[in-house]
Amino acid sequence: MYGDLQNPESAVDAYSFAVSLYGKARFDAALALLEPLLFARTTDVQVFNLAAACCLSMDRPHDAETHWRRAIALKPDYCDAHSNLGVVLKEQGRLDEAEACYRNALSISSNHAGAYVNLGRLYAQLGRPDDAEAAYLRALELQPGDGDFLVNLGVLYQAQMRMPEAEAAYRSATEANPHDVKAHFNLGVVLKMQHRFAEAEASYRRTLALQPDYFEVKINLAHLLLNVGRLKEGWALFETRYDPRWPARKIAPPPVDFPMWRGEPLAGKSLLVWPEQGHGDSLQFCRYLPILKARGLAKLSIVCSPALQRLFETIEGVDQCIAPDDDHIVPQHDYVCLTMSLPHRLGTTTFASIPGTTPYLQVPPAYAAKWKGRLPEGEPRVGLVWAGDPRPDQPEINAVDRRRSLDARAYLPLLGAPGVTFISLQMGALTQPQISTLPPELRPFDPMHDVRDFADTAAIIDQLDLVITVDTSIAHLAGALNTPTWILSRYDGCWRWLHDRDDTPWYPRTRLFRQTQPGEWGEVIERVRTALEGWSAHERTPA
Incomplete structure (x- = not known):
């Protein structure tokens, strides 16, 4: 089975071969060599440590925990085992126990850089960024210029939208290890988030030169190309999203047994x-x-x-x-x-x-009849959406939602606009009830409790003069219905809205109000308020 190996003549040889196999990501082979040693009368603690690491890499956390606990029982002051046991406990969601393990490691050796990094990752997960930063910086004091530590620090800064600091951390990581694909990729992400598209593209392409099958980079590069208007290249590269060679692909091929259409003639098909x-x-x-x-x-x-x-x-x-x-x-x-x-x-x-003719969606007649006369009188009538769908089970999407969404109270400067009848279009178990936090006299009319699907919402929008929304599906619905729409766009806005214009070729009556600083919505709301006050009757006339 392992014909490329010599027959180990001793436990030392077997361990050395196992270390070599582990380095080549052949975890099952490494563990097979270690297993006879795990039951010897005298077993070195490093054997347990390596066996545990193999089990963790093979998604066998309970076996990994067992081996690390055996190592600690054999050598209670084995610092690495305490720190590594914390890793497997953290992956199982046992966060308090994990923190205790890291603390145990540091009580044995206050200069254990790895334990500080593990502690920093735990604090980042717990939403304690200051403690995480302190732990990472202490690890870097102990091991200056460690590329992996710098990447962790960069990820922390990136999550806090501290982009210049994240960039500096990633650049230092690429200097420490020019072949670190994660550092190059993350550097490209933060450069793009700072609207430095040419530099970001260079980082992405450098990453792909190092690892051509890094599919997540291809998707990010596709989004960047679309963001800057290079549609032909962008759409072609975007096809990577369902490539079967990408194990972690987020888009699965349709579960049908007929072929994907790749541009063949369609007449009669x-x-x-x-x-x-x-x-x-x-x-x-x-x-x-x-x-x-x-x-x-x-x-x-x-x-x-x-x-x-x-x-x-x-x-x-x-x-x-x-x-x-x-x-x-x-x-x-x-x-x-x-x-x-x-x-x-x-x-x-x-x-x-781009097919830009609107409307390309119509309100079904039954829905139009259902909603006729149910909205309050008054012109103009303006629909409001302040938050998207959080999706807490999808961390990446949830992170984007936090950057695009507001609290209902952020709209208070708009709700005071004279002569405007506001209609809430907000759905969501957590976000729709935020209306109750607004002063009663400023609360928008809320018909959404009777909405069952998008046809209901379309029937409401069809009676409005304007929709003001963050970047959600309602922006697309209103645009498709040819209703004037103002989109409040986060600083690192979605690729589809491009990056250098306040209109969009996708919807002719849509206008973008972009953040000029990450996370800063107050100035955006003020611009929207000013625009709303100057919104003329001419602009409310259908195109």
């Missing part, structure tokens, strides 16, 4: 469009469906969430809307295509080639 990511993406890219039908499709079907089904049934050329929870099996088609592959497959290479 049938095509199924499969959703991905959030509702906003589906709302933005469903504009391509009539173009597909115009290519001669005999049948065009779309899978969508039940919340979108009634609305998408109004799209020109769609023959069938299928909700994922339908009891019947998805019927056979000639091809399937992911929603966000449509711009690439249909040749959206320039801003002029």
Whole structure:
């Protein structure tokens, strides 16, 4: 089984071979060599330590914990074992026990840099950034210029939006280890977040030169290219998101047995469009469906969430809307295509080639009748959304949501605008009730308790003069309905809104109000308030 190895003649040889195998990420082979040694009458604690590390790398945390505890029982002052045991306990969510282990390690050796780094990671997870920073800085005092420690410090600063400090940490990490792909990648991320797109692109490409199969970098580079308007390159690279060679890919291929459409002629064929990511993406890219039908499709079907089904049934050329929870099996088609592959497959290479005709969604007549006369009288009527969907089970998305969302009270300067009737469009178990924190006389009318799907929301928006929203699916819904829309965009705004303009080729009646400093919404709200006060009747006239 291990023919590339010599037969170890002693426990020392076996341990040395196991160390070599561990370094090559052959954890199962390393553990196989160690297992006979684990039950010897005299076992070196380093054998337990390495066996535990192998188990942890093989996702066997309970075995790892057992081996580290045996090492500590054999040598109570074994500092590394205490620190490493803390790592496995932290991964199991046993945070208090993990902290105790790190403290034990430091009580044995106050100069154990690794224990300080582990403690810093724990504090970062616990939302104690000052304590985390102190721990990382102490580790760097003990091991100056350690690239891994610097990356951890950079991640902490990045999470706090301390971009210049994060950049400095990552640059130091790349100097310490020019081949550290994580440092180069993270440097590209913070450069992009500072709107230094050319430098960010260079960092991403340097990362890919070091590790060509680093798919997460490819996705980030695709977003950057789209952000700066290089649509042809961006859409092509964005196809990486469902590459089967990427084990951690976030977009799985559609669970059907017919082939992906890659641009083949469609005349007389049938095509199924499969959703991905959030509702906003589906709302933005469903504009391509009539173009597909115009290519001669005999049948065009779309899978969508039940919340979108009634609305998408109004799209020109769609023959069938299928909700994922339908009891019947998805019927056979000639091809399937992911929603966000449509711009690439249909040749959206320039801003002029974006299908920009609006409205491309219509309120179903039954929903229009349902909501007729249910909103308060008064003009103008302005819809408000102040927060997105937090998704706490998805840390990356949740982090973005925290940067894009506000508390309802942030809109108080707007709510005092004279002569405006405000309508809440806010959904969410945590965010919709924030209306009750507003002074009663300034609270917007809230019809959202009676909203069941996006067709309901569309019927409300269709009666409004303007929608003011953070970057959520409502921005796309309002834009698709051709309702004037003002989007409050975070500093590191989404790639689809580009980076150097306050309008968008995706929605002709949409305007962007961007943060000029990370996390600073007050100045944005003030600009929106000023614009609202000067909003003329002419601007409220449909285009």
